[in-house]
Amino acid sequence: MTATGGAAAAGSGLMAADVSRETVTGGLKAASGGRDTVIIGLEVHCQLNTASKLFCGCSTDYRSDPPNTHVCPTCMGLPGSLPAMNRRAVEYALRVAKALNCRVAEEAEFARKNYFYPDLPKGFQITMYNRPLAEGGYLDIEGNEGEKRVRITRIHLEEDPGRLVHMGTPDRPRYTLVDYNRSGIPLIEIVTEPDLRSPKEARRLLNGLRTTLEYLGVFDGDREGALRVDANISIPGSERVEVKNISSYKGVEKALTFEIARQKGVIRRGQKVQRETRHFVEARGVTTSARSKEQEHDYRYFTEPDLRPLQVRDWVEGIALPELPAARRERFMAQYGISPEHARTLCGELRLAEFFEEMAPCGNPLLAATWVADTLQGELNYREMEIGKVPPSHFRELLEILCRKELTDTAAVEVLRRMLDQCLKGGEVQSPAQIMEKNMLGKTAGDAFTNVVREVIAECGDAVRDYRAGRGEALNFLVGQVMKRTRGRADPKELTRILRDELARQGT
Amino acid sequence: MVSEEEVLRIAELADIGIGKEELPPFTRDFNAILDYFAVLDRVPAGEGWKAEIANVLREDEVTPSLPREEVLALADAAEDGYIRAPRVM
Amino acid sequence: MARGETHRDPLNAFITLAEIPPRAPGRLSGITVAVKDNISTRGVETTCGSRILSGYVPPYDAHVVDLIRNEGALISGKTNMDEFGMGSSTENSGFGPAHNPRDPERVTGGSSGGSAAAVASGMARMALGTDTGGSIRCPAAFCGIVGLKPTYGRVSRYGLVAYANSLEQIGPMAASVADCSLLMEVISRYDPRDSTMQDRPYLPRLDGDIRGMQIGIPAEFFGRGVDPAVADRVRKAIGVLEGLGAVLVECAMPSMEYALAAYYVTCTSEASSNLARFDGVRYGPAPDYRKPWHEAFQEVRMQHFGPEVRRRILIGTFALSAGYHGKYYGKAQVARQHVREDYARLFRDVDLLAGPTMPTVAWKIGGKSDPLSMYLADILTVPANLAGVPAVSVPCGTVRGLPVGLQLTGRPFEDEQVMNAAFAYEQGVKA
């Protein structure tokens, strides 16, 4: 049993005569030039996080539910059902259009894209064709050579098809199972010009889009299958190849890297790279050729007669955008004095940026930036954990303790690790102070800590005598002993002072 | 004049299925109808028909979906809550 | 529930005889209403006259079904029709033709032929029909009853199985104008589920006063192909209106030349897309799961769609396909706009247009063999659908013993005025 997460890509995407594609083709030719230039354009489909579907009232919260439990006459395509447009989906798409600096259409309209596939309950997909919501925008990303402006060709809304499960094996397919829960989920399609020059840039663009959409509050990139990408790619001497079915951020880079290597190999062998559509097989990290029949489709677009056009110029003007990633980066640097690198990392993910802003008042924003952007991120990545699972109050307490210099860096990392492990396990999560106490991780001379010092003084009579005899290196030995017993969590400088004080106290 | 081959091509695009014995009469009727449609060549140029109202929208509110038993009962074959369809791979 | 019970339904007016009880008392209490079988009824088979929906029992009610049941109506069954509404005689039904109560050897007209036959034979007092290019008015004329195609956007299409979405409306059919008007009043209540509907409910105004009303008579409505006896009968009926105080105005409607072609291109194009959903997967007769998708899908459609449906899917697919889209679908939309402009221009000077509903009386079952001659019978009814304007057919006597319909067309959302003129005529003839 193999599931196609990207049935939308497989379905919605088996196209030949798409407006967007034509634009991309034109651009590809115009843009090709340099000998080693890779030319990439993307079509990005993102599920908008509305409460109900695009054309019916079924809930979009289907991921943890059994198949075919979020369906109604409309999203099942029952005879006589009609679509009714979700206002919030349009609002969200307009926010994206505005944030990506697009020209919003005077009037947009939905059209039917006709093709037969079992994931498409009506035998057509309601999408936008020659009158999309918006055109001609851009997004700035960090490119191969510094800041880079990637042009956005167009943005439109469409409905997601259902999900297919293929029974049997690729060699002996048996039949298909269909789940229509996903059918009718609102998708926004963002098409870029062929301005990208490497798989890495493609991934950065995706990350940029994701961040922007999350800042706008219209998208949740953590949800499985929320993002699907088709990529158009060509290298010098090859025809344009379309790679479909990419459904993750890493997948884009992988698929394109594979495709470049494949095309170079084909050229090296003296063969021609065919103009074709290929599918990305995520599990194997390869692209495979799609059947040629899929490229012969004629989608017979026409205006959707059951819906009315959208006049959105005034609407979009009334939309107030929240602070976007670029603006937030600038503000973080100005307001908190943090480095551009830290600002980029922190603002690259909405929840990370918000988390940092909760931490910044801990007393030292620079320290907070380092700890959130570097230390915490590293620990989270190691655990494949999301920032949302970290209790902000606990982390802030940890930073405050650090600011008060009551904990060494090493010990603070130890506290953090224990805290994260507890978060991951679920159940009660102890506060940093509790963890410190329980594990004797505090830097200050707490009782337990002073006891260790006293123990060492009592047990190492020779060294104490040597110290009193004026042999300075004996103090180093004693410090080492305490460090050993407290497993390195004591601050050596501080410890030296405490030892000296204690010896002086006992000596009188 | 549309040929039988063209009618076959359209039938394939429409996924309608067409029998060998049906093809000649279908093609004949098809051509008679297209001949009649030729009157459209005389239509004066102008704007196409368009809807008169715009921005008909509903609020983003969740309404109940159908009970799954009813959905699956409509289908000929269901399996583990899924609906069965012929293979596409 | 029963199908083909000939003793109870000798005219084959119904595909399914089923009593659906009212939900609450109201303005239709005690009234039996027959519902065309392309209107969704929860728990009662809805076939659209097609074998491909044989056994399909919808899990929901159409908006109009909700409305009439809430007003006390008893639904007596689902009426026979041309498959998916594609026909003008109810001969293209997957369940056999309906028979005209005036002469069972003749067609009822179509596609709402079963609804017309049910009313004309007294099996139901009122009926719901649907009109895409004349499908209410044609059978109303052929069976001698009243039928209204409302203004586009005045009755919710939610639950109407789509044939040509931009053209069709559900409408009332009854033996009298007053009954027809009452049913229209009930079904025109707003429904946000149909985005093409407007919240402008029908408020009946049947006083029969048409003094001073300007009535246009387009020459094209009496042109080539119209049976002279029918034309003569209709002219006499228009004379009655004049006698009641209306002012007659001769006028012209040049877009009639290409209206029928524009209609057929539009409806087949939309139909080719609408009917794509019938693949046997979610409902309807099962596909062969051993075969690959396209093969199984073609097989289902070839086996279960009738020849006229397949012909129209073919034409519509062609009209939308790359290379022909502009020549056919695109041109048809321009033609459609000309029709709309023609009406707008005429309605600046006149309040109503009058003419025959159909060019002939009902023909013998099996009497029209080629599809094009059947299409040509719609020439007088399709313009109202292209423009979305209201039009009623009211009985105006007979020719050779068969009913003739007078068609009255009005401005958009002036269904009340159209019905009032029909009422004036009906009462005027009685007097």
Ligand SMILES: [Zn+2]
């Ligand atoms: Zn739904």
